[in-house]
Amino acid sequence: MAKKKVARKAEANQILSRVQSNMKRLQREAQGLLGRTRKQATQLISRDQRRALDRILSRAKKLRTDLEKRAERASKTVESRAERLLSTLEKETAKRLAPIVKRLDLPSRKEIETLSRRIGHLEKQMRRPGAPPTSRAQAAPAPAAPGSAASE
Secondary structure (H helix, E strand, C coil): CHHHHHHHHHHHHHHHHHHHHHHHHHHHHHHHHHHHHHHHHHHHHHHHHHHHHHHHHHHHHHHHHHHHHHHHHHHHHHHHHHHHHHHHHHHHHHHHHHHHHHHHCCCCHHHHHHHHHHHHHHHHHHHCCCCCCCHHHHHCCCCCCCCCHHHC
């Protein structure tokens, strides 16, 4: 019986030693597997993060172009409103000032330009030494502008 106990003990030790060596091997393999899993998870996370970052950047670019388009449209709208307002303001001003200018009895732009040309022509004639004045200037004085003292 003692031999059986010793044999069983030896057999149990062998089994225990094999189990221990198998456990150590499993532990090493598990650690290796865990290391590889960690590495792959890190790569996957970084890929996912890159993808997420790319999606965010893509959305940001779309948002930027959308905002630029909206700003351009708003700018054009404001410009067109300002032009319409200015046009309306000019029309209203001209409409309201016309009776006042008419009451002041001021010469028109065309009348002033005509008089300026005639004065320029007369000045040229006077600068020429010994040149007789034109028959038109001698015959009749220039008609006075409307509203001037001579015509009243």
